[in-house]
Amino acid sequence: xxxxxxxxxxxxxxxxxxxxxxxxxxxxxxxxxxxxxxxxxxxxxxxxxxxxxxxxxxxxxxxxxxxxxxxxxxxxxxxxxxxxxxxxxxxxxxxxxxxxxxxxxxxxxxxxxxxxxxxxxxxxxxxxxxxxxxxxxxxxxxxxxxxxxxxxxxxxxxxxxxxxxxxxxxxxxxxxxxxx
Amino acid sequence: xxxxxxxxxxxxxxxxxxxxxxxxxxxxxxxxxxxxxxxxxxxxxxxxxxxxxxxxxxxxxxxxxxxxxxxxxxxxxxxxxxxxxxxxxxxxxxxxxxxxxxxxxxxxxxxxxxxxxxxxxxxxxxxxxxxxxxxxxxxxxxxxxxxxxxxxxxxxxxxxxxxxxxxxxxxxxxxxxxxxxxxxxxxxxxxxxxxxxxxxxxxxxxxxxxxxxxxxxxxxxxxxxxxxxxxxxxxxxxxxxxxxxxxxxxxxxxxxxxxxxxxxxxxxxxxxxxxxxxxxxxxxxxxxxxxxxxxxxxxxxxxxxxxxxxxx
Numbered sequence: 355x356x357x358x359x360x361x362x363x364x365x366x367x368x369x370x371x372x373x374x375x376x377x378x379x380x381x382x383x384x385x386x387x388x389x390x391x392x393x394x395x396x397x398x399x400x401x402x403x404x405x406x407x408x409x410x411x412x413x414x415x416x417x418x419x420x421x422x423x424x425x426x427x428x429x430x431x432x433x434x435x436x437x438x439x440x441x442x443x444x445x446x447x448x449x450x451x452x453x454x455x456x457x458x459x460x461x462x463x464x465x466x467x468x469x470x471x472x473x474x475x476x477x478x479x480x481x482x483x484x485x486x487x488x489x490x491x492x493x494x495x496x497x498x499x500x501x502x503x504x505x506x507x508x509x510x511x512x513x514x515x516x517x518x519x520x521x522x523x524x525x526x527x528x529x530x531x532x533x534x
Numbered sequence: 535x536x537x538x539x540x541x542x543x544x545x546x547x548x549x550x551x552x553x554x555x556x557x558x559x560x561x562x563x564x565x566x567x568x569x570x571x572x573x574x575x576x577x578x579x580x581x582x583x584x585x586x587x588x589x590x591x592x593x594x595x596x597x598x599x600x601x602x603x604x605x606x607x608x609x610x611x612x613x614x615x616x617x618x619x620x621x622x623x624x625x626x627x628x629x630x631x632x633x634x635x636x637x638x639x640x641x642x643x644x645x646x647x648x649x650x651x652x653x654x655x656x657x658x659x660x661x662x663x664x665x666x667x668x669x670x671x672x673x674x675x676x677x678x679x680x681x682x683x684x685x686x687x688x689x690x691x692x693x694x695x696x697x698x699x700x701x702x703x704x705x706x707x708x709x710x711x712x713x714x715x716x717x718x719x720x721x722x723x724x725x726x727x728x729x730x731x732x733x734x735x736x737x738x739x740x741x742x743x744x745x746x747x748x749x750x751x752x753x754x755x756x757x758x759x760x761x762x763x764x765x766x767x768x769x770x771x772x773x774x775x776x777x778x779x780x781x782x783x784x785x786x787x788x789x790x791x792x793x794x795x796x797x798x799x800x801x802x803x804x805x806x807x808x809x810x811x812x813x814x815x816x817x818x819x820x821x822x823x824x825x826x827x828x829x830x831x832x833x834x835x836x837x838x839x840x841x842x843x844x845x846x
Contacts (some may be wrong), residue, residue: 356704357701358684360792362789362790362791362792363704363790363792364678364683364703364787364788364790370684390729422600422602496775500573501810501811513794513796515574
């Protein structure tokens with residue numbers, strides 16, 4: 355991985371792909387509107403991520419949650435139900451090029467505004483996200499695990515930290531986060 | 535600063551003070567407070583109260599959601615044993631050492647150059663001052679483009695000259711120097727303007743007298759200009775150090791504190807603790823440490839300048 359595209363850098367890899375500097379990009383479905391608008395000189399398409407013994411994928415985005423101390427938990431829960439209702443989620447993901455998180459919607463043909471055939475591959479790849487990853491990413495302390503991973507991987511890609519040290523540091527830091 | 539004589543009219547003392555006179559006197563007493571009220575109100579609301587609150591929060595464990603949980607001085611103990619805190623402090627001091635003397639010296643040189651009759655003098659003055667007026671996010675974005683490894687103008691220039699590319703922002707050795715260079719670009723204009731104003735307030739008769747005594751240009755600069763620029767130098771030193779200690783936006787835009795932790799400054803570390811890992815208590819503790827550091831520097835410099843003035 356080139357140091358200039360590490361997680362802390364200001365480099366936008368989508369710019370490098372759109373202007374033809376790089377030929378391939380590990381990108382997300384949310385970048386489709388940008389590419390449609392800016393990658394005018396070249397054609398692009400989407401395929402599955404490289405695989406060895408098994409397929410998997412990453413999970414990102416923002417979580418919606420209700421605080422334990424919330425005074426109006428019922429109202430907040432109603433609002434969340436409204437936001438994630440099948441109808442609203444369909445409208446949101448198709449307009450903004452996102453992946454649905456309702457299993458019911460994953461099995462439907464969704465009318466994406468841009469490049470629906472490319473979105474199909476993203477939806478297929480998203481099916482490979484393992485359950486344990488979903489459970490980890492939605493933990494309240496995940497932000498600390500995420501920061502530890504970003505720091506250690508950045509040190510590996512930019513500052514010459516060797517992989518065994520990175521693995522060891524990650525193990526120590528994640529154990530500390532889980533133990534706290 | 536020496537006080538100038540002020541002529542005042544003292545009210546005639548009278549034992550029978552009229553009601554109207556008493557009211558007028560009280561109003562006169564209130565007027566100054568009225569003038570400073572907006573400033574005091576804003577300062578209290580946005581600086582003083584948050585500072586007190588930060589001290590309070592620094593003794594708690596708080597994620598911003600829910601109630602703060604009192605943990606005594608544990609945040610401060612953690613800070614003392616946190617290698618990242620010391621790294622951020624060292625980076626901050628290094629950044630200050632790299633930016634403060636250089637921006638002041640370059641600002642002084644520019645001020646001396648632009649204090650003469652030059653063609654397009656006003657245009658050049660505005661040009662040097664421009665980066666300071668523009669938002670640091672905009673200057674940072676422009677600088678990040680200029681320093682970009684792949685399509686930056688600096689690397690394009692190096693390649694043209696036959697040299698190899700430099701990973702300006704993605705090498706842990708070059709990232710801090712790149713930030714220092716960008717800061718110079720931003721800060722030199724400010725130093726120049728302050729020095730220009732100070733240069734223009736030096737009466738010409740000192741130079742005339744020095745010339746009559748046969749002083750060379752260099753001698754005049756050393757023994758007339760520099761000593762009379764002392765108040766401006768002191769002001770710039772304090773302001774520049776404070777600026778360097780709490781730099782944030784430029785670095786946030788250009789390197790995000792990376793590569794690794796090579797450009798993580800104290801304020802970056804506060805931001806990261808508060809808004810990435812949601813540790814408000816720890817972030818506040820680091821904030822208080824930074825506050826103490828800046829306060830300490832300011833008091834030291836204040837004392838030094840007072841002593842220098844007494845000697846003069």
